Amino acid sequence: xxxxxxxxxxxxxxxxxxxxxxxxxxxxxxxxxxxxxxxxxxxxxxxxxxxxxxxxxxxxxxxxxxxxxxxxxxxxxxxxxxxxxxxxxxxxxxxxxxxxxxxxxx
Ligand SMILES: [Zn+2]
Numbered sequence: 694x695x696x697x698x699x700x701x702x703x704x705x706x707x708x709x710x711x712x713x714x715x716x717x718x719x720x721x722x723x724x725x726x727x728x729x730x731x732x733x734x735x736x737x738x739x740x741x742x743x744x745x746x747x748x749x750x751x752x753x754x755x756x757x758x759x760x761x762x763x764x765x766x767x768x769x770x771x772x773x774x775x776x777x778x779x780x781x782x783x784x785x786x787x788x789x790x791x792x793x794x795x796x797x798x799x
Contacts, residue, residue: 704796712791716775720747724774735774737766742778745770 717723719741724732734745736753748754754767768777779789786792 704798706794707797708795710793710795712793714775714779714789715791716742716778718742718744718747718774720744720751723747732774733772733777734770735768735777736764737768737781738764742774742781744774 718735720743723744723746732744732746734748736743736745736748738753743753748767752758753761753764758764766781768774768781772780782791783789
């Protein structure tokens, strides 16, 4: 993170948006009310988190999935998608908060 963060600081932050501990799937925007917090598992691809329903829909965890090397992490099926994403954020950034920073360009 360090180098990117340092180089972006030269530009100056216009706005910081903290979505707190909110979690939604970058594929379908779920989990939806009928799934609630009960949906488990999920997959990280690059900087995006996808719920188990999307992973199942697109076959990302199939043994013969052609682009399996692009999957960053298959998350714990014994934990909720939300908890998995919060744990992943904490591991990657030191915080469970979803923080988006918008920078100016010179
Ligand atoms: Zn999804």
